Amino acid sequence: MTAVVTNIDRTRMLDLIEDGAQVVDVLPEGEYTAQHIPGAINIPLKRLDVEATAVLRRDKPVVVY
Amino acid sequence: MSPRAACRLERHGFDQVYDYTAGIADWKAAGLEVEGEEDTGLTIADATRPDIPTAQPQEVLGEVLERTTGAGWDEAVVVDCDGIVVGRLRGDAWSADPATTVSEAMELGPMTVRPDGQLRPLVGRMEKRDTRLVVVTDPQGRLIGALLSEDAVRLAAGEAPELVWRDCEGCPGRWAPVPITR
Numbered sequence: 628m629t630a631v632v633t634n635i636d637r638t639r640m641l642d643l644i645e646d647g648a649q650v651v652d653v654l655p656e657g658e659y660t661a662q663h664i665p666g667a668i669n670i671p672l673k674r675l676d677v678e679a680t681a682v683l684r685r686d687k688p689v690v691v692y
Numbered sequence: 693m694s695p696r697a698a699c700r701l702e703r704h705g706f707d708q709v710y711d712y713t714a715g716i717a718d719w720k721a722a723g724l725e726v727e728g729e730e731d732t733g734l735t736i737a738d739a740t741r742p743d744i745p746t747a748q749p750q751e752v753l754g755e756v757l758e759r760t761t762g763a764g765w766d767e768a769v770v771v772d773c774d775g776i777v778v779g780r781l782r783g784d785a786w787s788a789d790p791a792t793t794v795s796e797a798m799e800l801g802p803m804t805v806r807p808d809g810q811l812r813p814l815v816g817r818m819e820k821r822d823t824r825l826v827v828v829t830d831p832q833g834r835l836i837g838a839l840l841s842e843d844a845v846r847l848a849a850g851e852a853p854e855l856v857w858r859d860c861e862g863c864p865g866r867w868a869p870v871p872i873t874r
Contacts, residue, residue, distance in 0.1 A: 632698040632709045637722055640712045648710070653697035661730035664719055672693050675700050683701075688708040691697045692715040 640690060648688040664692065722830045723807025736814060736839055737807035739847040740828045744838035746771050747781060747794045754790025756781065767838075769827055770798045775834040777804060777827055804829045807836055815844045 635643070644650060650667040652659045659669035670679045683689055698711040712718075720726060723737040745768040747756040760768045760781070770779035779798030788797040804827045805814065818826065818841045828836045 632695070632702055632711050634713050635710045637712070637714065637718055637724075639710070640719075643710060651697070651701075652716075653694055654716075660728060662716060662720075662726045662728035664716060665725055665727045667727075670697075672697050672700075675697055677704055680701065680704050680706070683706070685706055688710060689701055689706055690710040690712055691694045691701065692712040692719075 635690070643688055643690055646688070648690050649683055651683070651689060651691045653691050667692075718831065720808040721806055723828075723836060734811035734847060735807060736805055736809045736811050736828060737836075739811055739843045740807060740837040740839050741843065742837040744769055744827075744835075746835065747798075748773070749778060749793065749795035749798070751794045752790070753781075753786070753788055753792050753794055753797050756794055757786055757790065767825060769802075769835055769838070770794055771835050777802060777829050777833055777835050780827065782825075802827050804833070805839070806831060811844060812848050814839070815841070815848045818844060 644666065650664055652663045652667040652669045653672045653675060654663075654669075655671050655673075656669060659667075659671075663669065668682065670682075694711050694713055694715065698709050701709045716726065723735070723740075743763070745756070745760040745763050745765050747760075747768045747770050749770055749772065756768055760766070766786075767780065767782040769777055770781060772778050779794070779800050780802040781794065781798050785797045785799060807828050807830070814826070817823070824841050826839045828839055830836055
């Protein structure tokens with residue numbers, strides 16, 4: 628199966644959150660600590676490997692920002 | 693940064709990956725709530741009232757005036773069918789023939805501010821220019837509400853307005869007027 632990353636706007640983002648999507652803030656930890664979208668978890672881009680993504684469910688949408 | 697992250701997730705086998713490329717800057721610009729330790733101070737959203745009357749350009753002025761005064765306001769914001777602010781009805785505009793259309797009577801292209809702007813500097817500018825009301829929109833120009841100078845001054849001084857425009861708990865992104873408790 629070929630997955631395609633979909634770019635979304637804020638309206639779609641809100642819909643996905645309401646539908647239970649997992650929101651991942653990929654900014655550095657310091658920026659996440661200062662401010663992040665409510666409910667987002669932090670996996671900085673530098674640490675975005677198989678081990679770090681183990682906390683994410685594969686059966687639910689994932690939104691990154 | 694997020695496009696690279698999205699691609700990496702895709703490589704790791706995730707097949708429902710979305711990239712909110714506009715990110716937290718866009719989120720904040722729409723006045724949506726953020727979490728974190730950073731104290732951003734009071735924002736315009738904190739003092740914005742959501743209940744200012746609205747009118748459509750094709751409506752009849754007299755009916756809008758009745759609705760507006762009935763709601764306890766002396767001003768209405770004109771929005772198109774997408775909620776984009778296109779005009780303002782206030783002051784002399786109400787003196788036009790009640791049978792005229794809103795589009796003929798309205799003030800075009802009103803100044804607007806974003807909800808994530810800092811409140812205190814705006815209060816200073818409003819006082820300096822004797823501005824009583826500022827229209828608040830999201831980055832796309834859709835109406836969020838109105839900032840009244842008396843609310844802004846009271847909030848900046850530490851008092852609470854009766855209503856504010858905030859994200860509601862348990863329904864992210866769905867806005868609702870709630871009382872401030874301080």
